[in-house]
Amino acid sequence: MTAWRCSVCGYVHRGPEPPEGCPVCGVPRSEFEPHAEPVPTPRPPAVRRWRCTVCGYVHEGPEPPGECPVCGVGPELFEPAPEPAAPAAPAPARRVVIVGAGIAGVAAAEAVRKAAPDSSFPRRPTSPTSAST
Numbered sequence: 001m002t003a004w005r006c007s008v009c010g011y012v013h014r015g016p017e018p019p020e021g022c023p024v025c026g027v028p029r030s031e032f033e034p035h036a037e038p039v040p041t042p043r044p045p046a047v048r049r050w051r052c053t054v055c056g057y058v059h060e061g062p063e064p065p066g067e068c069p070v071c072g073v074g075p076e077l078f079e080p081a082p083e084p085a086a087p088a089a090p091a092p093a094r095r096v097v098i099v100g101a102g103i104a105g106v107a108a109a110e111a112v113r114k115a116a117p118d119s120s121f122p123r124r125p126t127s128p129t130s131a132s133t
Contacts, residue, residue, distance in 0.1 A: 005035035011103055012037075014110075024103045051081035094119040 004018040005011070009025040018032035050064040051057070055071040064078035096112050096119050098105050112119050 003035040003037050004032040007031050007033055009103055011106065024106060049081040049083060050078040053077050053079055096121055 002014070002016055004013045004015070006013075006022045006025065006027060008027045008031055009022060011022055011024045012035055013019050013032065018029050021028055022031065046062065048060065048062065050059045050061070052059070052068045052071065052073060054073050054077055055068065057068055057070040058081050059065050059068075059078065064075040066075060067073070068077070094116055096109075096116075098108050098112075098121065109121065112121075
C-alpha cells in the first residue's frame, strides 16, 4: 500500500493518493510526499526445545544437552523440536477509547484498526443530551 507523509507535521496517510488536506495541521495535498514505510524483518525464533533423534527424549533449553540422559548419545544427534501448540481461543471484540484528536490520537486509531479490525470506538456525543421527563 502507498503511504504519504505530511512534510509539516509528519502525519502518515495510507492510500493510493494523498488526502485533499492534512487532517492534523490542515495543509493542502501539495505538502504531502511519498513515504516508504519500513518493512519489519522477522527474526527466527530461538530454539528452546531439542529432541534426541535416537530415543525421542525432549530437552528444554537454549542448546542441546552434552549427553542424552536416556540413551547417552552426544549433542550432534539432537534436532530442534517444535513448541507444543497452545489452544487458540477467539479474541473478544474490544472497545477502545482514545483521548485526544491530535496526531497521536489519529495514529493510535490507525494502529488499533490495523491490529484489531473488530474493535469499536465509542463516540462522544457532540452536544449534551438532556434526560426526558
